[in-house]
Amino acid sequence: MTCSLKFLKSKIFFLEGEGEGEGEGEGEGEGEGEGEGEGEGEGEGEGEGEGEGEGEGEGEGEGEGEGEGEGEGEDDEEAQASLSYSGLIYCSTKDTVSSCAEVTSADIKTGFYLSGDSTINIVFCSNTGDGVSCNDGVNAIDEEFTYFFDAMNADSNKIIQCSSSGCSSVTALKGYYNGVTGDEENAYIKCNGSKCETTGLDESCTTVGGVTTGFKLCISSSDSKAIGGEDGTEEYVSIESATFPGATASSDIKVKITTDGVAFLLEEAALPECAATEPKTGDCFTGNKSGYPSIGTTNVVKCSGFENDPCVVVAKGSDACSANTLDGMLSKGTNLCFGTESYELKTTAETIAFELSGFSSDYFVEEIVVLTASKTKVIVTTLTGDDIERYFINRNPIEAEEGESTTSRIIKCTGSECEGKAGDVGYYLNSGNEATNADGSPKITSLIQCTEDECEEISSPSGFYVDALSIESTSGNADRRRGEHAPEPAGGEEEITYTGLISCDANHVCVRLEDSDSITDGFYINGAVDASNKFTNALIQCTDGSCKEVTLEDEEVNTIFLSNDGNLIRCTSKTEGCSIVDISALYGTEDIPKYFINAKPNDDNSDIVIKCTGKGNCEPTPIEAGNVFFNGNLKDTVNTKGTTEQLILCSEGEEGETLSCALEPVDYKTEDTKIKFFLNSGDYKSNGNEMVLIKCYYASSVTKCEAVAGVEDGFYINGMYTAGTNYLLHCDSAKECKVYEKEEDADESATTEYYLNGARTDKTDGVIKCELSSALADLRKRRKRGEGNDSVTASCSVLTSAENKIYLNSATKRLIQCSTGGCSKFSGKGTEEEKAYYVNGDVPSSPSDFTGLLIECGEECAAADGVDGNYYINSNLKVTSGENGNSNGVADKPLIICASRKCEDKPATAPGFYLNGAVGDEENQLRALIQCTSTTLCNDFYLTTDTQDLAGKEYFVHAGANKLKKAIIECTVPETEEARKKRENPADDPAGAAADEDEGSSICSIIDTVDKNNIYINGANKNQIIRCSTEGCSEADTTPSETTSEFYMYYMDGERKSLIQCSKADGCQANPLPIIVCKKTDENTEDDVDDGGCLEKAFSGKDGFVYIDSYTEGNVIYCKEGSGCQSTTSFTEEENDGLPKFYVNGDDIDFEGEEDTDKLNGDLIKCTKTVSNNDTKLSCTVVAKAENDNVYLNGNYGTGDTTNQLIICTEEEGCLPKSCSSTTDNLEKRQEEEEDSAGAEDKFPKYYINSVHTSMVNTPRSISFPQNSIF
Structure with a gap:
């Protein structure tokens, strides 16, 4: 329905006034006054004065407005017709008189009304309370648009808008109009969406969102913008906490200022979707967002997205980005410009966020813009989910101003609320490429990486990344943390820790891992690795819920790490990087696990060794100093990228340091010892048997290591040995082996030791020889001085042993015997009273003297020096029967003979006696001799036994004589009963009642040279003598009869000593001489x-x-x-x-x-x-x-x-x-x-019948006499 107004009375009044007098009107001049009067003006019309017409005004005053009257002022009402009316008629329908009625004076408000008269566009009425005056307001209409206070429809939020084509009443926008009110004090129109009213101006911006002098909009208490546009352009402003018509009290608002004097509140629109990318009208918009909803081939559609602010079609830009193309302005239709920096749009839509330097006239927001952008459209988007956090790269980071902490490199949005963040070093889920999962949750397929210098997008991520949102602490350079979490610099090496990770699968779908159930201890492969050096931040290590990136050194090639899921990570090189080990053989089994050095253990090294019993079943294993494991990462035909070190060795750290383990290469090529052993600290079971040792040996130009079982009571060279006394391993059984600890009563003087080789294979490798740098006695002295075990070093090797050889056994303090079948422990013989002797199997091939050529056994065995020319019973003689059998002994060599700097087991030179070298000053000297009954059978000969009791000087033929040299053994047997006490059974009681040890030196000795005529009683057989000739001395039988003894001169050293008498009853005897x-x-x-x-x-x-x-x-x-x-x-x-x-x-x-x-x-x-x-x-x-x-x-x-x-x-x-x-x-x-009668002088010779009957005895001579002679 169209309504019009017509005049009721045709009476026309002229405006009257004088000079600059006061008058009533809406001219540009100033004037005051009421009432009738005349005035002069420059306006057209009739009147008095310098004007061209006259008129009467309804008031008094002076003005400079145009009109007739006196004065230089210009009247504001000059646009009105010269006619004036006192009332209005209102017709509710067009061309229907019956719908018209007079408007009462009370209902006529001061203001403008649409005219129903085709000759008049607009009517102005003034109601002063005393009367109504209305006239034609056509002169107030501007060339373009002019807004007038719609007095009739103001309460309906209407305003009259006029143009050259006419006027109409339209719904007013919420805001201010620089229009015509007809009220000089309230010269401006203010509409709040419910009604419009006139308003005046404040002298200053006391109210943000109000208007001030010069019809300026107050942006802040100190800033204002002229309503009508500056520089002839429209302008958009954002006002915080504003009081603005139609807006929520003290709210943050957006206002558009037009060039025709309107400042109106911007509100989101809901306009129809544009039908084409090349729109022909300016009123279409996609959805309710601002931006560029359609980017065509040559043109783009630009929309503010607000009501009453229609979209426009503009030509595509062709200019490159410059310093003036700010805040994401579209340039060339394919780039967004942020000053000189540009962002090229992608074909696929993505979400872009950035900061604004101020209110954006492109996107009609301020501070932060979130766009859905592609090559076909760029529009402001609304993020869904009030509690969903999203992160975007800030495409337009604004440099931090003075007083601000840092530049915002990240945009964080919680729901639709967004804010700038500095961005910590790490990674964020990038919502810029967000899709939607089936459950409606966001699906993220790209990341944001923030370094110290910048944040950038990572597309197609795969693997694990440190979650920047979980950053918890740093040590060192705080510049690595750019956000509000950054602590004060603490110095030291840079390190950042996190409590969360981001996991991206093979399809590049990424999720955050935030709790302990999702993040387990171990290493993760870092998904963002520098392609130029893949060791940089190659891994992520998580320990007790704290994670950090790990950069490897260049030399850390082929290193192993324990992954979080119980697998192995191998880092091959800085060009190949790190990957999960997929070789099943490297993961071991329950029976034979594999062990690896953890290249990055925790601080106490408690997880430095990794044990794997299958894929996904790898975990740290406890360690102790001295532990040895096979290196599971050993290079071979299967594991071509492994290392060449065969073993893992663990040792005590330096003082104050923790245990440490390291890969150990084993190469015995140049060492004297070609085989060594280690205690196998790992599990190893072969065919149900535990392999408790690791054997490393050199063979075929390479040193190999393998698992072996122990041998009961076997000794092994300790491959871990460096210094001290732990140079051997010892096995109590096949599966119980340990480092050998020397007994407290170990020989303190020995510097050479021998042990039974547990790894022996035959008679040639049965003995381990260890040479000590210092005797244990010296070591114990050093310990008292606090010098420790390391002051002694030992060098051990496998001795080349031989059949029929005897070696010391330092473990048992007895012997090792080697025979055809190999080498074994041997208790041997010997007591402290009667020592047993053996040829020492370990002597130089060409000894310089007799030092250590023998082994002497009493309660214990030890090396002994031989003596040139000495003979010893060979205690290693082969004996095949009896309690003291020795089936592995030397056959047919009952003696040990020392001569020419050698001591050797040999047959006897000849049957007979030898001085027993086993008898020294303190041994049982009554066994001072050896008696050989054949060249292959010899035994100790005891000077007193239960069958003989020698005393005094005794002599024996020395079987080792060289003719008369060393031909006789002389023994001086003690005379005391105690010293000569008989021995009931020398075999059962070898000590017997030994000769009194106080008797002095040995009771037997060899006479160096004897005379060829010497004769001795044979001490071995009292029915014999010993006869010496130039060929030597020998035993000789005597043959006394029942009635006749035999006598011999006791010759010694060429002198007649005494008489020897041999009788059948008593044998041979000598006098005490x-x-x-x-x-x-x-x-x-x-x-x-x-x-x-x-x-x-x-x-x-x-x-x-x-x-x-x-x-x-x-x-x-x-x-x-x-x-x-x-x-x-x-x-x-x-x-x-x-x-x-x-x-x-x-x-x-x-x-x-x-x-x-x-x-x-x-x-x-x-x-x-x-x-x-x-x-x-x-x-x-x-x-x-x-x-x-x-x-x-x-x-x-x-x-x-x-x-x-x-x-x-x-x-x-x-x-x-x-x-x-x-x-x-x-x-x-x-x-x-006769003598008495004859006297002494006259005695006759005495004669006797010579019983030989051939002569007469005439003392003192015998004489011949004739037959039948008489004396």
């Missing part, structure tokens, strides 16, 4: 002391008596008190008369003590000399029975007897040496009588 006495053993004797054989005993030759020399045929032994006995020939060379010689036999065996029980029996010795063919034979025998009263020349007279010329035999006395003055009793008496 000594004299050897040999008697036949009386088998029926019950005496405690043996009766038979040759003994040393108290026996002297009888003074003047003679004995048959049993050693030299034809010799006799004569004895002289004071000078002893000596052997001499029974006939001299000159004595050749063929007559026998007689001697008183000193061995009258029928004596019982001092009593001659059988006179004349055996009292004479008869010696004869026969010569045949120049061969002289002397022979002496005992005369069985001498005749009574027989007289013989004493053959001993003049040699051994200087007193008795005769031998006279009587039944009463037997045969005795007599002087010529001595006869039987009758003869002696008669002789005495």
